[in-house]
Amino acid sequence: MYDAIIIGGGVVGCAIARELSRYQLSVCLLERSEDVCTGTSKANSAIVHAGFDAHPGSQKARFNVEGSEMMEDLCRQLEVPYRRCGSLVVCFDPADHEQLQQLLERGLENGVQGLELLHGAVLHAMEPALAPEAAGALYAPTGAIVCPFTLTYALMENAKANGAEFRFDTEVRSLRRKDGGFQVETSAGILESRTVINAAGVWADVFHNQLSDYPIHITPRRGEYCLLDRKDGTLVSHTIFQLPGPMGKGVLVTPTVHGNLLIGPTAQDQPERDSAPTTAAGLAYAVDTARRSVPDLPMRDVITSFAGLRAHIDSGAEDFIVDETAPGFFEAAGIESPGLTSAPAIGRYLAAAVARHLQASEKESFQPCRSGIPVLHQLPLEQRQALMAADPAYGQIICRCEQISEGEILEAIRRGARSLDGVKRRVRAGMGRCQGGFCAPRVMEILARELGQEQTQLTKGGGQGRLLTGKTKEVQA
Amino acid sequence: MMRQVQLAVIGGGPAGLAAAIAARESGVEDILIIERDKELGGILNQCIHAGFGLHTFGEELTGPEYARRFIDRVEELHIPCQTDTMVLDLSPDRVLTVTSRARGLEQIQAGAVILAMGCRERPRGALNIPGTRPAGIWSAGTAQRLVNMEGLMPGKEVVILGSGDIGLIMARRMTLEGAHVRAVAEVLPYSGGLKRNIVQCLEDFDIPLLLSHTVVDIHGRERLEGVTLAQVDDQRRPIPGTEQYIPCDTLLLSVGLLPENELSAAAGVTLSGVTGGAVVDETLSTDHEGIFACGNVLHVHDLVDFVSQEAALAGRSAARYLQQGRHTGSAIRLEGKNGVRYTVPALLTGQSEEPVTVRFRVAQPYRSAAICVYADGTLLRRIPKRILAPGEMEQVTLRPQELPEGTQTVTFCIEEGTK
Structure with missing residues (x-):
């Protein structure tokens, strides 16, 4: 019997786990995939929103602003790449200044600090790559960028270090009340817990509807992106939005914390929850729209495109559900944008609610900090030499494009990477301009050796996604 | 005191080897070949098919055999090599920052540098092919390495996009290893590969070459299940109504090679917008003093024989630079x-x-x-x-x-x- 079971290992589930691990509680997170950060958390804009978009008084507004305020310190504690680059919402028609003004007022009401309206020359001096047509912008200095992968892994690692348990390849099938607690039926057996926290992303409605009086339905809203080479990461220095529309905050152009340039997302509802394909029309729309903001996008430098799913609740309320929706049953449902930004605040709020419900007190031993995997190419020469002296594997470069060493890859595996994608998201091997063309066979060799598996057993990202079909001369067998 | 060498050759593939040999034969004593892979020879090591060396040796060698002749000569001449060593940075004043398991991180001041880093394959992302991102999609050269060097099979039912030489060679290779290559699709109305490869790798094995076709969708969640091919018009736009679904577990991409010039750019060498390689004079000198370029890092070649010829010129030129200084x-x-x-x-x-x-x-x-x-x-x-x-x-x-x-x-x- 656990005190708390969390369903879902996205950034929200992991934030809840980490915050719950502050308390004297037995906590277990269940994840259907082989790793955390395999759903919405792995494919999004990687933005820390300032908080002027959401309607005042909504949960989105509250958790966005709180999360944005928490993020910098959290990233420092957990050694997560974070950069406060500031954001601009640009309009192209002087007639739209009205809308910028409304956004500004909404931001002020939500408590966003430092907002400013910029016009003409000031705007273009600040962001020279903007289209000449850009007439004005709302500037939010607290807008930031973050690494969503590292944030999720760091939250998990810190939660684990403070006693939380994580179970992978464990899909929750049903929730039932039993003896004042819950019986959780999973693909890996039955578990029991005094409380359950639903952080199941695009699947959250399934669990909500098993325990709640009022049904909800989530329709995944796909967002497609293009990622450009690192040499283009300095093309813009802020996150550049256009005026928001009914489907969301529109297509942005932003640097990433790793120095790439990211454009997207589109917004297209789809019934499938398991798959987020990119489409020719979607990518073309993202590029065309992004070019309104930044006309000189070097699209020949695209290194990959991808899509993610937002967990959009159909009710029309356009808000998160973050609450104890039934006794002992807590939820973070409908966590679409600004979900990444809000995750730390949602985690803190729900953990406190669970602790109150269970009358748990905080541990004295809670350790809030986590050491990151050394990022070799960012370290000064002497520090790199010291690392290599301690472990020569740091001298061996495996991923050429991102200059990732074997030492970093080994550390990723020690911290739980079991697949090519698990390594890639932890240490960026294969995330560069050749997209794993050179390093994939080397990483596979290392994974097989470290996991004690045959290379033919390895997957791209868990499940049935085997990378190879066998050895040569075996095909006909 | 920083380590000094007269001539640093970055890359131990066919270009680097030939350049180093020519430089030594032109009188440069202090040479260092730096190779990032485990062994010298570069991409030739995975090119186990024959057809190399007709121009140079008048016989058909395999890739490893061709490389061996140059490696033997490098050994005869006692030219020092460091394998498993990656050059992380090249400064404008020719300081190389290199790293290896054996020696850790070190900096080397070179009197002259020959850039011979070769090229890389364009990935799927460069084409922005829509669809899912399952396992089973490889660039053709990566698949070639898996099959020929690691003994691993990427798949059984194969579609190849792009009729560049590596794609054609891999169509034959996968077939010989027992896989079924369903088609090679080429977006252009003609193949980008050598005529002899179209005959020997596709026609001889009855593998269809679909010209003016491309992949417009990729299916499968965890492992590739199929691709949608469509015919394209003369603007390379897919023609609606021509889509055909082809079930497959593997998609190999042979959609172009890009000279790998990140180090050249770091050193401040001017690059050509067309080739992606350095702008050079007839001595293969870049516009940056003491830095020369040759082989696929300069521009992508079809035949290794010409890489060797070109690289030998770079080696001689670097020697002359070291002996006589810069020509103005x-x-x-x-x-x-x-x-x-x-x-x-x-x-x-x-x-x-x-x-x-x-x-x-x-x-x-x-x-x-x-x-x-x-x-x-x-x-x-x-x-x-x-x-x-x-x-x-x-x-x-x-x-x-x-x-x-x-x-x-x-x-x-x-x-x-x-x-």
Whole structure:
């Protein structure tokens, strides 16, 4: 019997786990995939929103602003790449200044600090790559960028270090009340817990509807992106939005914390929850729209495109559900944008609610900090030499494009990477301009050796996604 | 005290090996070849098919055999090599920052540098092919490494996108290993590969080559389940209604090679927007003092024989630079026009009386056309060609003596028809 079971290992589930691990509680997170950060958390804009978009008084507004305020310190504690680059919402028609003004007022009401309206020359001096047509912008200095992968892994690692348990390849099938607690039926057996926290992303409605009086339905809203080479990461220095529309905050152009340039997302509802394909029309729309903001996008430098799913609740309320929706049953449902930004605040709020419900007190031993995997190419020469002296594997470069060493890859595996994608998201091997063309066979060799598996057993990202079909001369067998 | 070498050769593939040998034979004593892989030979090590060396040795060798001849010579000449060593940075004043398991991180000051890093394959993302991102999608060269060097099979039912030489070679290789290659799709109305490879790798195995076709969708969640192919129009846009679904577990991409010039850029070398490689003169010197370039990092070649020839010139030139210093003087510009995409070299500095081999590619296929060379508008040469194709690199030998006094620009172009 656990005190708390969390369903879902996205950034929200992991934030809840980490915050719950502050308390004297037995906590277990269940994840259907082989790793955390395999759903919405792995494919999004990687933005820390300032908080002027959401309607005042909504949960989105509250958790966005709180999360944005928490993020910098959290990233420092957990050694997560974070950069406060500031954001601009640009309009192209002087007639739209009205809308910028409304956004500004909404931001002020939500408590966003430092907002400013910029016009003409000031705007273009600040962001020279903007289209000449850009007439004005709302500037939010607290807008930031973050690494969503590292944030999720760091939250998990810190939660684990403070006693939380994580179970992978464990899909929750049903929730039932039993003896004042819950019986959780999973693909890996039955578990029991005094409380359950639903952080199941695009699947959250399934669990909500098993325990709640009022049904909800989530329709995944796909967002497609293009990622450009690192040499283009300095093309813009802020996150550049256009005026928001009914489907969301529109297509942005932003640097990433790793120095790439990211454009997207589109917004297209789809019934499938398991798959987020990119489409020719979607990518073309993202590029065309992004070019309104930044006309000189070097699209020949695209290194990959991808899509993610937002967990959009159909009710029309356009808000998160973050609450104890039934006794002992807590939820973070409908966590679409600004979900990444809000995750730390949602985690803190729900953990406190669970602790109150269970009358748990905080541990004295809670350790809030986590050491990151050394990022070799960012370290000064002497520090790199010291690392290599301690472990020569740091001298061996495996991923050429991102200059990732074997030492970093080994550390990723020690911290739980079991697949090519698990390594890639932890240490960026294969995330560069050749997209794993050179390093994939080397990483596979290392994974097989470290996991004690045959290379033919390895997957791209868990499940049935085997990378190879066998050895040569075996095909006909 | 920083480690010093006279000549650092970055890359131990065919270009680096030939460059180092020529530099040593031209009198450079202190050379270091730096190779990032486990062994010398570069991409040749995974090219186990025959067909290498016809021009150089008059016989058909496999890739490893061809490489072996150069590696043997490097060993005979006792040229030092560091394998498993990656150059992380090259500064404008030729300081290399290198790292290896054996020696850790170190900096090396080089008197001269030869860039011989080769090229990489364009990934799926560069084409922005829509669809899912399952396992089973590889660039053809990566698959070649898996099959030929690791003994691993990427899949059983294969579609290949792109008819570049590696794609064609892998169509045959996968077939010989027991896989079923369902089709090779090529977005252009002609193949970018060598004619002999189309015959020997596709036609001999009844593998269909679908010209003017591309992959417009990729299916499968965890492992690839199929691709949608469609015909494209002359703007390379898919034609609605021509889509066909082909079940497969593997998609190999052979959609172009890109010279790998991140180090060159870091050093401040000027790169060509067409080739992606350095802008060089007839000695293969870049515009940066003491830095030379050769092989696929300069421009992508079809035949390794020409890489070796070109690299030997870079080696001799680096030797001359180390012995005599930098040549200064005015230069004649070489340019490609009307169907000639670029020329290597792009400058003639008159440093030598030796004939200059000018290499280039054409922009489209031609029948019964001529390569014409003009010096400031005066026709110098007219070389009739029955067939010209982008997949086959062309070369013209230019004797500096044949250029009129005061020539400023030499123009290479294609003229159609048989005048």
